[in-house]
Amino acid sequence: MASTATEAAAQPAAAAEQQQVNGNGEQKTRHSEVGHKSLLKSDDLYQYILETSVYPREPESMKELREVTAKHPWNLMTTSADEGQFLNMLLKLIGAKKTMEIGVYTGYSLLATALAIPEDGTILAMDINRENYELGLPCIEKAGVAHKIDFREGPALPVLDQLLEDDANHGSFDFVFVDADKDNYLNYHERLMKLVKMGGLIGYDNTLWNGSVVLPADAPMRKYIRYYRDFVIELNKALAADDRVEICQLPVGDGVTLCRRVK
Numbered sequence: 001m002a003s004t005a006t007e008a009a010a011q012p013a014a015a016a017e018q019q020q021v022n023g024n025g026e027q028k029t030r031h032s033e034v035g036h037k038s039l040l041k042s043d044d045l046y047q048y049i050l051e052t053s054v055y056p057r058e059p060e061s062m063k064e065l066r067e068v069t070a071k072h073p074w075n076l077m078t079t080s081a082d083e084g085q086f087l088n089m090l091l092k093l094i095g096a097k098k099t100m101e102i103g104v105y106t107g108y109s110l111l112a113t114a115l116a117i118p119e120d121g122t123i124l125a126m127d128i129n130r131e132n133y134e135l136g137l138p139c140i141e142k143a144g145v146a147h148k149i150d151f152r153e154g155p156a157l158p159v160l161d162q163l164l165e166d167d168a169n170h171g172s173f174d175f176v177f178v179d180a181d182k183d184n185y186l187n188y189h190e191r192l193m194k195l196v197k198m199g200g201l202i203g204y205d206n207t208l209w210n211g212s213v214v215l216p217a218d219a220p221m222r223k224y225i226r227y228y229r230d231f232v233i234e235l236n237k238a239l240a241a242d243d244r245v246e247i248c249q250l251p252v253g254d255g256v257t258l259c260r261r262v263k
């Protein structure tokens with residue numbers, strides 16, 4: 001179960017050791033630390049993407065929500081602006097109408113979704129914490145898209161089980177974004193495979209888990225990174241072996257794996 005407090009304790013992306021050869025031909029170890037959680041390990045390149053392609057096109061309401069979130073102590077949990085732009089484009093491309101989000105926090109990915117779906121589109125949004133959702137809600141209301149959102153406070157798993165009791169919900173969702181407790185992703189997956197329509201998409205966030213998926217088990221890692229690392233590795237293997245979905249793992253943000261239901 002994710003602890004928001006421990007997630008909040010997250011520091012910027014992990015420090016990286018780089019081997020470099022200096023002018024005298026000597027091997028040198030350079031210690032570098034990037035100040036963002038994108039897996040693109042260059043501040044300059046990442047900033048270039050944000051400043052060239054993301055911020056100039058970011059809707060005003062998303063900018064406001066990002067700024068509100070930046071003042072919150074757990075702000076490292078938020079979906080990044082480039083990932084928000086990606087989700088918004090993806091939802092438009094697939095023409096998503098009935099959607100779901102597990103893990104809302106202050107609502108940046110939720111607003112990216114709400115702005116992408118049509119006027120009569122819906123988002124069933126779940127989070128154990130309503131307070132954070134309410135922090136971003138004024139920006140969502142100002143954008144005129146709050147009517148699309150059905151927010152449920154509490155753990156997501158029982159809500160999914162409840163949905164499954166009604167046959168009408170089976171195969172009915174166009175898109176689901178999962179960005180919550182990593183130790184439950186496989187439990188979500190089994191349920192979502194029944195709730196998402198054939199050809200529908202599930203996006204799992206943080207599937208590269210701060211780069212820790214390729215670190216040796218005994219490498220130094222922050223406590224919460226270590227705790228979820230094995231769950232994320234297990235998820236990635238399970239999704240790769242699951243013939244009910246086509247998959248595509250993208251190095252956007254902290255890694256997003258898209259699953260398209262085909263069975």
Ligand SMILES: C[S@@+](CC[C@H](N)C(=O)[O-])C[C@H]1O[C@@H](n2cnc3c(N)ncnc32)[C@H](O)[C@@H]1O
Nearest residue numbers: 078079103104105108109127128155156180181
């Ligand atoms: C990484 S944040 C979500 C970020 C969000 N998508 C955004 O764009 O800002 C993870 C969220 O999952 C929520 N969460 C943790 N466990 C949960 C559970 N069992 N059910 C629903 N939400 C949960 C946390 O309260 C937290 O707000």
